[in-house]
Amino acid sequence: MKSAFCFFPLAAVALSFGQDHGSWATAAVLPVIQSEWDGAVIGDSIFCMGGEMKRTPAKDETKASDELWIYDGKNDKWTQGADMPGTRNHISVVAYNGLIYAFGGYPPPCCAQYPWPAGTNTAWSYDPKTNQWKTLAPIPRKYGAGFAAVFQDKIYLMGGTDSGGYHSITDVHAYDPANNSWSKKASMKSAREHTRGVVVDSLIYIFGGHYKPSANRVNQPGIEAYSPASDTWYDKGMMPRPRGAIGTAYIEGKIYLFGGEGADFSLFNNVEQYDPVTAKWTDMGTTPGTGGIHGMATVTYQGKVHLIAGSNPSGFNPKNYHNVYTPPKQASVGLSAPQARWKGQGKTELGKTLTHGKGTFNWLGRLLSKVGRSE
Secondary structure, three states: OOOOOOOOOOOOOEEEEEEOOOEEEOOOOOOOOOOOOOOEEEEEEEEEEEEOOOOOOOOOOOOOOOOOOEOOHHHHEEEEEEOOOOOOOEEEEEOOOOEEEOOOEOOOOOOOOOOOOOOOOEEEEEEEEEOEEEOOOOOOOOOOOOEEEEEEEEEEEEEEEEOOOEEEEOOOEEEEOOEEEEEEEEOOOOEEOOEEEEOOEEEEEEEEEOOOOOOEEOOOOOEEEEOOOOOOOEEEEEEOOOOOOEEEEEEEEEEEEEEEOOOOOOOOEEEEEEEEOOEEEEEEEEEOOOOOOOOOOEEOOOEEEEEEEEEEEOOEEEOOOEEEOOOOOOOOOOOOOOOOOOOOOOOOOOOEEEEEEEEEEEEEOOOOOOOOOOO
């Protein structure tokens, strides 16, 4: 297990403003209100599951949701599938080889009460053809509010919490669907929960989240990327607006971040574009409505990003939104974010100094001490 670090000339973490922000439309709203859930797509169907509250047949605030809702992209309508084997929120969901996989999450009571309980080690698969669930080998640790990604023939679970009370961790595990088995991988450098990411070519990028280095829970500004081939993590700079509970998408060479929630439960409505080749950020406007959104299922379908349900205002306020974002055809030009080994929480205000693992740098771009080279 290895760690590697990339260094580039620095500039302030800044956003340019794209002339074309893309466009927003609405699709069939969810039949129930929900938040802190996840989803994935197979063919023309989007599968969303779990969530903060049991909704049907009657509202029950003492239970997390076990419900599965399926959106028909061709006919713009929702149907309900078979309930999951258990109630979960802050669950991680992916699609692989015609099946839906659901991992971990928080059991009741959550999330009207804080801090959250411990995560769970449950792993399930769902077959859309039979509308049936199957219990899989348990996750080697308790897991909730992390990020799951498919790369080639494995599913990777990253970060999240384990023991409750906002205890974020750096652990990474890979699930092998062929053998129904788990393996431990190189840990992230920075602990984070309420984190999200995307797969870009040979790397899995992970953005933001929250962590608790002492008495207070804070935002995680660092971006990391993982190479499954070499079991190695790379630093990829910092977010211009650190936060967690975002939506993420990767379309036509660009990464998009949507909404989110601060560690102080502040709410974000920002949309940002990140170029993984140039490390440039571009401001792409805001999500629809007022106040922002977090905890939504964010799924890319036919080149458009579906933001489904989520919470507004921040905290425990689920909605039934279904907004669809179409990215611009031409990428906008932005300013470089810093690319260096990052250590500590850091700050994002222009002109502040950050301490990195191999030198101290100033946000105005002046190098104060030595800089390394990327591989």
